[in-house]
Amino acid sequence: MATDILDTLEATIRARRSADPSTSYVAKLTHKGRAKIAQKLGEEAVEAAIAAVQDDRAGLTGEAADLIFHLLVLLADMGLTLDDVRAELARREGVSGIDEKASRPT
Numbered sequence: 001m002a003t004d005i006l007d008t009l010e011a012t013i014r015a016r017r018s019a020d021p022s023t024s025y026v027a028k029l030t031h032k033g034r035a036k037i038a039q040k041l042g043e044e045a046v047e048a049a050i051a052a053v054q055d056d057r058a059g060l061t062g063e064a065a066d067l068i069f070h071l072l073v074l075l076a077d078m079g080l081t082l083d084d085v086r087a088e089l090a091r092r093e094g095v096s097g098i099d100e101k102a103s104r105p106t
């Protein structure tokens with residue numbers, strides 16, 4: 001079975017968190033603390049939004065990769081996994097967008 005790159009990256013990030021910060025970006029960022037990781041995530045989100053507004057498809061692809069990478073670093077720092085996010089998305093798939101009770105005639 002093909003391995004998903006996000007699963008591979010998640011495992012790499014988990015393994016690199018405790019590496020030498022001088023040789024690992026993940027370790028360096030983790031060492032700086034959660035607020036710094038969150039700040040980087042926000043910056044990458046803004047850069048992705050700017051690329052989209054500028055109709056820069058290659059730029060958005062790169063920024064999306066940066067954004068997802070930093071999101072995975074933040075999830076790992078919070079002790080959360082992609083499976084937690086998958087479970088939440090699956091739960092939402094089962095939720096109707098229509099409030100049936102509210103739309104039912106009285």
Ligand SMILES: N=c1c2ncn([C@@H]3O[C@H](COP(=O)(O)OP(=O)(O)OP(=O)(O)O)[C@@H](O)[C@H]3O)c2ncn1[C@@H]1O[C@H](COP(=O)(O)O)[C@@H](O)[C@H]1O
Nearest residue numbers: 009012013016019023024025026027029040065066069070
């Ligand atoms: N996917 C990535 C990845 N995407 C982006 N980045 C880094 O994210 C940083 C974002 O760039 P910026 O210019 O915004 O930040 P910066 O100036 O380097 O850092 P700051 O001083 O702002 O904190 C760059 O240094 C990129 O190298 C990544 N660094 C690592 N990975 C993956 O993570 C794995 C583990 O990396 P190490 O921890 O370095 O071994 C690697 O094998 C890669 O697969």
